[in-house]
Amino acid sequence: MKQDTKPDINWKAKKVLVVDDFFNFRLTLKNMMRALGILYLDDAANGEEAVRKMAVRRYDIILCDYNLGPGKSGQQVLEEGRYKGHISAATVFIMVTAENTEEMILGAAEYQPDDYLMKPFAKEILEKRIRNILTKKGNLRNIEKAIDDGDYDRACGICDDLAAKNTGNLTEILKLKGEALLKKGDYGKAADFYDGILARGNVVWALLGRGRADLLSGRYAEAQATFEQMIAQNSRLMAAYDYLAQTLVKMRRPQEAQDILMKAAAISPRALLRRKNLGRLAYDNEDFDTARTSFQSVVEQGKHSCLKSPEDYTRLAKTLTRQNAPQEGLQVLAGARKEFPDDESTRLHVSVAESYIYTRMNRTEDAARALAGAEHSAARLSSDLPDALALDLAEAYIMAGETEKGSAIAKSIVSRRHDDEETLDGVRRLFSQAGLVAEGDKLIETTRNEIIRLNNEGVAMAREGRLDEAIAYFEEAAARLPENKIINANAAHVIMLRAKEGGGDAKDLEKARSYLDAVRRIDETYGDWAMLMAMYRELSAQEE
Amino acid sequence: MDYSMNFSDILASTLHDTKNSLGVLFNNLETIIAHCREQNCAGHAEFYTLQYEIQRLNSSLIRLLSLYKAEKSQLAVNIDYHSIGDLLEDTAAAHEILLGSRGIRITTRCPDGLYWAFDRQLVGGVLDNVINNAFRYAQAGVTLAASVSNGYLALQVEDDGRGYPAAMLINEDGRPGLQTNVDFQTGSTGLGLYFALMVAGMHIHQEKKGFISICNGKERGGGVFSMYLP
Numbered sequence: 001m002k003q004d005t006k007p008d009i010n011w012k013a014k015k016v017l018v019v020d021d022f023f024n025f026r027l028t029l030k031n032m033m034r035a036l037g038i039l040y041l042d043d044a045a046n047g048e049e050a051v052r053k054m055a056v057r058r059y060d061i062i063l064c065d066y067n068l069g070p071g072k073s074g075q076q077v078l079e080e081g082r083y084k085g086h087i088s089a090a091t092v093f094i095m096v097t098a099e100n101t102e103e104m105i106l107g108a109a110e111y112q113p114d115d116y117l118m119k120p121f122a123k124e125i126l127e128k129r130i131r132n133i134l135t136k137k138g139n140l141r142n143i144e145k146a147i148d149d150g151d152y153d154r155a156c157g158i159c160d161d162l163a164a165k166n167t168g169n170l171t172e173i174l175k176l177k178g179e180a181l182l183k184k185g186d187y188g189k190a191a192d193f194y195d196g197i198l199a200r201g202n203v204v205w206a207l208l209g210r211g212r213a214d215l216l217s218g219r220y221a222e223a224q225a226t227f228e229q230m231i232a233q234n235s236r237l238m239a240a241y242d243y244l245a246q247t248l249v250k251m252r253r254p255q256e257a258q259d260i261l262m263k264a265a266a267i268s269p270r271a272l273l274r275r276k277n278l279g280r281l282a283y284d285n286e287d288f289d290t291a292r293t294s295f296q297s298v299v300e301q302g303k304h305s306c307l308k309s310p311e312d313y314t315r316l317a318k319t320l321t322r323q324n325a326p327q328e329g330l331q332v333l334a335g336a337r338k339e340f341p342d343d344e345s346t347r348l349h350v351s352v353a354e355s356y357i358y359t360r361m362n363r364t365e366d367a368a369r370a371l372a373g374a375e376h377s378a379a380r381l382s383s384d385l386p387d388a389l390a391l392d393l394a395e396a397y398i399m400a401g402e403t404e405k406g407s408a409i410a411k412s413i414v415s416r417r418h419d420d421e422e423t424l425d426g427v428r429r430l431f432s433q434a435g436l437v438a439e440g441d442k443l444i445e446t447t448r449n450e451i452i453r454l455n456n457e458g459v460a461m462a463r464e465g466r467l468d469e470a471i472a473y474f475e476e477a478a479a480r481l482p483e484n485k486i487i488n489a490n491a492a493h494v495i496m497l498r499a500k501e502g503g504g505d506a507k508d509l510e511k512a513r514s515y516l517d518a519v520r521r522i523d524e525t526y527g528d529w530a531m532l533m534a535m536y537r538e539l540s541a542q543e544e
Numbered sequence: 545m546d547y548s549m550n551f552s553d554i555l556a557s558t559l560h561d562t563k564n565s566l567g568v569l570f571n572n573l574e575t576i577i578a579h580c581r582e583q584n585c586a587g588h589a590e591f592y593t594l595q596y597e598i599q600r601l602n603s604s605l606i607r608l609l610s611l612y613k614a615e616k617s618q619l620a621v622n623i624d625y626h627s628i629g630d631l632l633e634d635t636a637a638a639h640e641i642l643l644g645s646r647g648i649r650i651t652t653r654c655p656d657g658l659y660w661a662f663d664r665q666l667v668g669g670v671l672d673n674v675i676n677n678a679f680r681y682a683q684a685g686v687t688l689a690a691s692v693s694n695g696y697l698a699l700q701v702e703d704d705g706r707g708y709p710a711a712m713l714i715n716e717d718g719r720p721g722l723q724t725n726v727d728f729q730t731g732s733t734g735l736g737l738y739f740a741l742m743v744a745g746m747h748i749h750q751e752k753k754g755f756i757s758i759c760n761g762k763e764r765g766g767g768v769f770s771m772y773l774p
Binding site for chain 1: 564627634657661662749774
């Protein structure tokens with residue numbers, strides 16, 4: 001047998017948490033860990049206790065049962081731990097299961113544990129798994145760091161080096177390389193890379209990667225075919241449903257996207273984020289029965305999840321109102337007040353929805369009062385409102401007859417997202433609901449033209465070589481429209497053009513980088529991203 | 545209120561409970577055995593037979609659920625790219641102690657850096673079943689070996705026992721033959737064989753389909769079970 005080279009692990013220094021609802025099994029696991037030499041050992045009988053303990057102590061190793069009875073599941077413990085930062089990339093998290101769990105088979109959950117271990121297992125197996133994970137974490141750390149730094153070429157380089165060295169975790173390395181290529185925006189290379197893997201077998205993550213490369217590069221028909229084929233071969237591959245639905249939304253076929261998510265929800269009813277998406281799609285498609293059941297289950301499951309938000313409640317409330325049950329809607333909003341901390345954000349969400357509902361109930365005074373409250377909260381929130389909330393607020397204004405205020409918000413949304421059809425559809429729906437189809441179209445048209453003209457003016461300055469002027473122009477525009485990706489991209493572009501000619505100062509590249517980061521944050525599929533990043537890298541290499 | 549319940553849910557939740565109990569049994573026995581060994585009590589090796597039965601029960605349960613899902617067309621292969629060295633070593637480690645209690649040594653043989661695309665859970669389940677059988681028939685050694693031939697990954701479990709009865713031999717030349725009349729008589733051997741054939745057949749790549757072979761002889765002179773995956 002091949003000699004196992006055992007790196008020294010200082011078990012005595014490791015802090016361990018064991019989570020299982022079954023007393024005897026907890027004892028068994030703790031005995032196993034003691035036998036390994038672990039001194040610091042905590043245990044928890046349910047998910048809530050586990051999360052509480054994780055919040056006070058940083059554990060090195062967490063062994064968590066998947067099925068924890070009522071309350072949080074093992075998956076939710078993992079999600080919340082990662083989400084709140086109690087579980088870092090260095091933490092070993094092993095999910096203990098009694099049988100193949102859905103998340104394990106499908107690899108579909110957003111957060112994956114480092115390993116799954118099926119009961120029963122001997123102490124030796126547990127030790128071997130922990131050793132393996134600790135070793136792997138060691139050599140993947142540099143790749144992950146490079147990806148976090150946004151240096152995807154370096155990440156790919158490390159992947160290639162490690163893959164050639166036969167370190168024993170080739171699969172993880174290859175997966176990361178694919179992710180790095182996708183993140184870099186080099187979709188052609190990513191597609192070739194995944195094709196290379198697929199020549200050796202129908203590896204699920206490679207198929208998903210191949211489909212994503214097509215989706216991100218706008219080859220929607222190809223992406224659709226890949227995801228459909230995956231589902232035909234394995235109807236329980238939940239991630240393929242999610243990507244297929246995303247593709248269909250991009251193709252502006254929302255009804256089909258909804259149908260796909262409904263199929264997925266029937267197979268795997270516990271996935272919270274998918275249910276939220278389904279609820280939103282169904283609401284926009286005016287299928288209020290589906291929207292109601294979706295949001296009801298989101299609200300119900302969300303009680304134990306860190307992924308809950310006031311929006312789940314306000315959407316359910318609005319759905320109920322559309323189904324002529326506004327009273328129930330108001331009750332749901334009362335529930336949101338209890339479930340979430342009493343802060344401006346919660347108050348804003350709730351009062352916007354309240355105003356909408358009261359207007360529909362013809363309780364004009366109550367509606368006006370709620371809207372005044374919303375206006376007050378919105379003014380006190382320092383940051384820009386997220387698109388969805390801004391849209392809701394605009395809707396509430398327009399429904400309550402304050403068309404001017406509503407239009408102003410709608411206009412600012414359009415100017416931020418003038419080339420994003422999905423957002424524009426949302427604005428159109430809002431106006432058409434109030435019987436103002438023509439007004440909505442006109443607002444979108446004028447705003448869009450304004451932005452295009454604004455952008456073209458700056459581009460013209462740059463073309464004529466008036467770079468200093470163009471830079472000042474785009475910087476000013478980007479400050480006014482920080483969420484507009486084309487303005488941000490052009491701001492970065494003109495700064496880099498000047499740097500290429502040897503102009504500007506050392507701080508310029510930093511500025512360009514932050515504009516580029518903004519572009520990426522707003523739209524990870526932005527077409528010129530790869531070109532701009534290459535330019536950025538070339539310039540920063542020269543600087544060194 | 546709707547009282548109807550999905551049979552596969554009942555099966556899954558019963559399985560969950562049963563496997564939990566099996567887990568506790570298995571590990572408690574381990575503690576007892578360790579205790580006995582320290583005190584040198586006679587016949588502590590007998591306990592290993594109990595552990596062996598628990599492991600058999602456990603793999604039967606997994607097989608049962610897989611076969612049930614296959615029957616309901618809910619079983620799909622989950623292909624990933626795996627290190628074969630890891631697969632063999634993990635499998636060997638899981639059986640090492642029990643086989644050791646009978647004086648049987650399990651060894652692995654695998655080319656360095658060999659990776660293959662397959663469903664690890666299903667294939668691992670088949671290997672576990674075959675090794676569990678070797679526990680009964682092997683004399684002193686079991687070898688888990690992997691190699692690549694004709695574009696197939698060959699996973700083999702060789703022992704030094706009496707070998708398989710003539711009626712069980714399939715594709716002895718290690719090539720996918722015509723489907724012989726395999727007798728799936730009731731009992732665990734029949735089911736185990738059926739499961740192995742099913743798992744192999746679920747692996748299809750570039751018009752090649754997985755298959756198994758059962759023969760006698762080879763290096764250890766006993767039974768040789770092989771699974772070929774495209």
